[in-house]
Amino acid sequence: MVISEVDKKIIRALQNDFPIVSEPYKAIAGEIGISEESLMQRLALMKEKGVLRKMGAVLRHVDVGFKANALVVWVVPEEIMDEVAQKMCAHPAVTHCYDRNTAPNWPYNFYTMIHGDSEEYCAKLVKQLSDETGIKEYELQFTEKEWKKTSMKYYME
Amino acid sequence: MELTAFDKELLNVLQGGIEFVHKPYETMANKLGVSEERVLNRLTELKKAGYVRKIGAFFNSDKLGYSGTLIAVKVMDEYLDEVAERINEYPEVTHNYQRRGEYALWFTFITDRPERQAQVLAEVKALPGVVSLMDLYSQKKYKIDVRFKLK
Known part of the structure; x- marks a missing residue:
């Protein structure tokens, strides 16, 4: 999908907080100078094309009870990676699942983020994912501190 | 501020996505069986209390x-x-x-x-x-x- 100048305006307006008012799209459309209808149509198209990943909310997960968060790095053979990914992604506690390149002394090529109310829960889940997929080489990296978490601001120049 | 059972339902619905409709919060309210006003008021409070990091668009x-x-x-x-x-x-x-x-x-x-x-x-x-x-x-x-x- 080619991103037009109007799309860029939409993206700039929507990457900030979405208004909690009765007619939020109308408010944003007014700011951009397009109709509410064309804003909603354009957003629906962006969603369909995968440009817009989601229109929704992200919570402060630690505050709502997900106190234990771990990046789990795995060594997964390339030829079974898609299959392993499918199994791991099926679990709702797995929010992110990526392949990544390796580095010297760093054989891990597959990454998952998992979240739970305790480290015990996370460890148990990881054991279960390991059993389900047969992947035995992995490491848990629990989050100790969030230094920064923001959304990217696109097209700011 | 503690999350009530209603708050949890509301946040679950909100995380599911905001629809591209004229009054998206009313759509959420209908799903939850409450008034639009209640959804707007409570979301504003939950945002202010810090439970909601961001409401909006997430781009790829x-x-x-x-x-x-x-x-x-x-x-x-x-x-x-x-x-x-x-x-x-x-x-x-x-x-x-x-x-x-x-x-x-x-x-x-x-x-x-x-x-x-x-x-x-x-x-x-x-x-x-x-x-x-x-x-x-x-x-x-x-x-x-x-x-x-x-x-």
Whole structure:
């Protein structure tokens, strides 16, 4: 999908907080100078094309009870990676699942983020994912501190 | 402020997505069987109390001509806070986490200028206390679905 100048305006307006008012799209459309209808149509198209990943909310997960968060790095053979990914992604506690390149002394090529109310829960889940997929080489990296978490601001120049 | 059973239902619905309709909060209210006003008021409070980090649009950087990567930094303990703060200063750094492991800092870097990434990584590598860093590029994003089901 080619991103037009109007799309860029939409993206700039929507990457900030979405208004909690009765007619939020109308408010944003007014700011951009397009109709509410064309804003909603354009957003629906962006969603369909995968440009817009989601229109929704992200919570402060630690505050709502997900106190234990771990990046789990795995060594997964390339030829079974898609299959392993499918199994791991099926679990709702797995929010992110990526392949990544390796580095010297760093054989891990597959990454998952998992979240739970305790480290015990996370460890148990990881054991279960390991059993389900047969992947035995992995490491848990629990989050100790969030230094920064923001959304990217696109097209700011 | 403690989350009530209603709050949890509301946050679960909100995390499911906001529809592209004239009155999206009314749509949510209908699902929950309450008034639109109640949804608007309570969401405003939950946002203010900090339970909701962001309501809005989440874009796919790859499709906007940007490219992101994950950087892991091995850093000497006594320099950890200082290095983390310096990394935070870059606007292209969207996430920066301290983790228990050999590499203590993990940050994401998003840019539409590859030369800018090379420059920043060189700067981070040169910070006092930084032992080494790894640029962990992803080609296959199997899942990104950040939803926390509240019970």
